[in-house]
Amino acid sequence: MIARRSLLGGLASIVAGLALPSPLGATPLAKVKELGVLRAAVYKDNRPWSWNDGGTLRGIDVDLARALAAALGVRADVVEFLAGEDLGDDLRNVVWRGGLLGFQPCDVMMHVPFDRKLQLDNDQVAIVAPYYREGFGAVCGNEQSDCEVPPPQFKGRRIAAELASIPDLYLLGGFGGVLRSDVIHFPTGYETIAAVGANKADVAVATQAQIEAALFDLKNPGIKRRKGPLQAIMSPGWDIALAVKENSRTLGDAIETLIAAMAADGRMAAIFGQYGVTWKPALAG
Numbered sequence: 001m002i003a004r005r006s007l008l009g010g011l012a013s014i015v016a017g018l019a020l021p022s023p024l025g026a027t028p029l030a031k032v033k034e035l036g037v038l039r040a041a042v043y044k045d046n047r048p049w050s051w052n053d054g055g056t057l058r059g060i061d062v063d064l065a066r067a068l069a070a071a072l073g074v075r076a077d078v079v080e081f082l083a084g085e086d087l088g089d090d091l092r093n094v095v096w097r098g099g100l101l102g103f104q105p106c107d108v109m110m111h112v113p114f115d116r117k118l119q120l121d122n123d124q125v126a127i128v129a130p131y132y133r134e135g136f137g138a139v140c141g142n143e144q145s146d147c148e149v150p151p152p153q154f155k156g157r158r159i160a161a162e163l164a165s166i167p168d169l170y171l172l173g174g175f176g177g178v179l180r181s182d183v184i185h186f187p188t189g190y191e192t193i194a195a196v197g198a199n200k201a202d203v204a205v206a207t208q209a210q211i212e213a214a215l216f217d218l219k220n221p222g223i224k225r226r227k228g229p230l231q232a233i234m235s236p237g238w239d240i241a242l243a244v245k246e247n248s249r250t251l252g253d254a255i256e257t258l259i260a261a262m263a264a265d266g267r268m269a270a271i272f273g274q275y276g277v278t279w280k281p282a283l284a285g
Contacts, residue, residue: 029072029250032107037075040065041094041106044080047190048213048275049111052080060209061110063271064131068108071258079106087113088122096124096245107244107251114239114284125243128252129259130282131268135237136167138205138226139215141196147203147226152178159183160192160201166234167192167205174232190214197223205230209277216276239282 032038042050042061050059062078069076081103084090091109098105112118114130140147144157152175161168163185171183186192189206193214196204199222206214215223244252262268263281272279 028248029254032072032074032251035074037077038065038069038072038108039077039079039104039106040069041109042078042080043111044082045188046111047188048209048277050080060272060275060277063274064268065108065110067262067267067271068255068258071262072254087118091122091125091243095243105245107248108255109243112241112243114241114282124246126246126249126252127241127243129256130239130241130284131259131263132209132240132272133237133280133282134240135208136170136205136230136233136235137208137211138203138230139193139196139211140224140226141199141202142222143199143202144224147224148228150231151175154203155179155182157182157202158200160186160195160204162186162189162192162206165189170230170233171205193223194218212277213275237283239284241282241284 042057042059042065045051046059046061048059049061050057052058057078057080065078066076081090081094084093091112093103094106094109096105109125112127114127119125119127138147138151144154146153151171155178159171159179159182161171161183167189168183168185171179173180184195184201186195189204189210190213192201192204192206193211195201197214197218197220211225215225242252242255244255259268262271269279
């Protein structure tokens, strides 16, 4: 489950300073081109960013990784991985060391918060190329006639959240815990939106991308999107970026150039639009 890590992203700031070079093996740009493949890692069950659809990997991050590989003139090898206990574990297992169960390190990891503290705490990687500005929002069903009320007024409604996510912590602990007994849990943020459409919940709190994608897919007029911000939410928003090995800076530099070009010529917006998500440029970008 990815959203539980979004608190780090909510503290996002421009990365400053360079980490010390690492002696670990890496796959710089020249090596990627020599091998003819870019190995990219995406999170498992992270719709609309990456998920397995009947044996086929789909999602924004999947398509973006493939587009980057094509622009580099190599083949994309996109693999999914299960989120660990924290982002440090993910960066270690996916980017610079490899997993204990034989997971091979990847050239690039998608969907990493562009966060100064995260970078400083993980000096074996470089966090590069922020490509989207994320945030939180809410939707309501027909039983909740006014979706714009302050969240404490959702008291008595079934409020859906992804288990162990930032929305979950917000609803359980915010406002003096008044909503704690009303929170119901689902495996992913996307599924919380679907639950409102299926009348299994009255309100759902999730990321903006999850909300937009679910509304696009379901096209259910019974789901109303909240227009205003959520009061007292932990994070006002955060930038999403990629990670490469610290001594693969040449690959990171090339990816930053490609991301900037894709943002400028509309390819980035087109990738997001296929999943119903409005592309919002990262503030750090």
